[in-house]
Amino acid sequence: MEIKAPRGTSDILPEKAGIWQFLERRAISLFERYGYRRIITPIFEYTELFRQGIGESTDIVQKEMYTFRDRRGRSLTLRPEATAPVVRAFLEHDLLKHSQPVKLYYIGPMFRYERPQAGRYREFWQIGVEAIGSLDPALDGEVILLLMHYLKDVGLKHLQLHLNSMGCFKCRPSFTESLEGYLQPRIGEFCSDCKRRIKLNPLRVFDCKKEACQNLLSNAPRILDHLCEDCKVHFHEVQEYLKMMDLNHVINPSLVRGLDYYTRTTFEVISPHLGAQNALGGGGRYDNLVEGCGGPPTPATGFALGTERVAMALEKEGVSLPKDSTLDVFLAIVGRDQKPDGFALLSRIREEDIAADMDYGGRSLKGQMKLADKLGVSYALFLGSKELGRGVCRIRDMKTGEQVEVKLEEVPKWLKIHLK
Ligand SMILES: [Zn+2]
Ligand SMILES: [Zn+2]
Incomplete structure (x- = not known):
């Protein structure tokens, strides 16, 4: 039998690897200019980290993780994302002692068991940053600016920035309650995944890609109408920073990013050329994750972008990249x-x-x-x-x-x- 690469994975041959190298080099040089330093964490972690960090109700934990037992029976998981591992490393090595925020970036493959399609793979590469230890809205501004700066720097022109606030643990319960009140009478009309979501965490219905469910949500309560005073002021200030940098954005109240750890600012950059999987990257604040992983209350923010998607967008926009051969x-x-x-x-x-x-x-x-x-x-x-x-x-x-x-x-x- 002829053995091929597993479904949803791909070999990055030299020609394509040239684009990878280009994207990585640009990231390293730009991120370091913004004061971020590289961190490399293991490809696999104890499963518990992702259960706690990403959240039991998310699609990732429910059905997308590559989880296995090692020879001693310990449950391990190939990392589906890097924020929880970076936070784990931050706590394990006591980076709290360093001056805050600690600004880190990473580059590497992530793994999710999803149905493969254009722009979606079971092994995919991410480039991302995490800034841990500050609540300053200027830091939200910096992280968003850095993502936009990077995408423009590699040559992309058609970018849409979407923005939302997820509120905090003070104001989210009142929103969740009102959302539940909206969803319960309509629960029969949602897909089976959404029915499960509504029971576990109603917020997760916004992750549903099915058009019927999206239509049912068009009149749902908006989190932005439920923000507490602190969250309102924070969100306003973030937008002021974006305005100052001439970063046009669209407010998208259904932008909840598929992970339970997000609080306050969430954002996503969309390419109009990519079809269904159109997000080049995104991120947001996760002010409770460090505490959730056993550390002291520590606000943080970050983003991740998909290397395959950025490479696809560059191709669609016809951006000419540095020549493949580097021999002189x-x-x-x-x-x-x-x-x-x-x-x-x-x-x-x-x-x-x-x-x-x-x-x-x-x-x-x-x-x-x-x-x-x-x-x-x-x-x-x-x-x-x-x-x-x-x-x-x-x-x-x-x-x-x-x-x-x-x-x-x-x-x-x-x-x-x-x-x-
Ligand atoms: Zn709030
Ligand atoms: Zn649904």
Whole structure:
């Protein structure tokens, strides 16, 4: 039997990995400019972390986790998201001692057992930030600005920012009560998932993607009408920061983001090109999660974006990305005898931080030139017995076709100067 990659996963081959690298490099450079530092947490955690952190009533915990027992019978889960693991690490390593907020970012694969479709996979990559330890609405502003800045920075133009407030534990109960009052008389008309949601946590009905359920919710009470004074002021200030940065946004009262830990600001960035799975990324505040994981009351906020979705949107918008090949130099050997000297020269070139390669497939000189062309290098080097005898190497500028002879020991320096 032919073995293939598991359903809902994909191999990221070099061409696509080039886009991944580009997206990661841009994230690292931009996030660090905003004062965020990288954190790497395990791919799997104890299942209990996600049950407590994400919430029992969410779709993720109910039916989407990859949970298994290890050889000692402990229940482990492949991480479906990274916020709970980051908070766990924050507490475990006592990052509370550091000056707050602690600003972190992560890059890596997440796992959810969902029906695969365009833009939705069982293994998917996320890039995200978490800022833990501040209630300042300016921090909400910064996190949203950073997400928008990043998406524009990688080349996307068509972005819609959706915004909502989920209230706090003070004002949410009155909203939940009024929502329940709205849902109970209509419960028969909702799908079976929603019936379960209404029992466990009525707020989760907003996660339903079914049109019939969405229509039933069009006149549902709005959380924004139930915000307490503190939440109202906070939400207003967040919007003032967005206005100041000219970030246009749409208020979307049904934006609840599928996780129980969100409080106050939630946001999502939508691409009009992506169809059903149109959210490029999103996030919000989670002021109770640190406490819920056993720490002291610690407000926090963050976002995550989907690498596959951003890559899809870049393709749909026709954004041209940096060229795939990063090789600058190809060294061609005229005859077998020159291979050892060529190999040594190649090593010296690479030691100068120049990306260079040679042929290992026994190609003819013509074949090597074809390869150099295909690789899109700036310079091709020729090493034959005549050149070696005189201690030189022929260098061809692949754009102009011009050739020069350079002394062997000066080749790395010559390339360094001319590649700038
Ligand atoms: Zn409130
Ligand atoms: Zn439903």
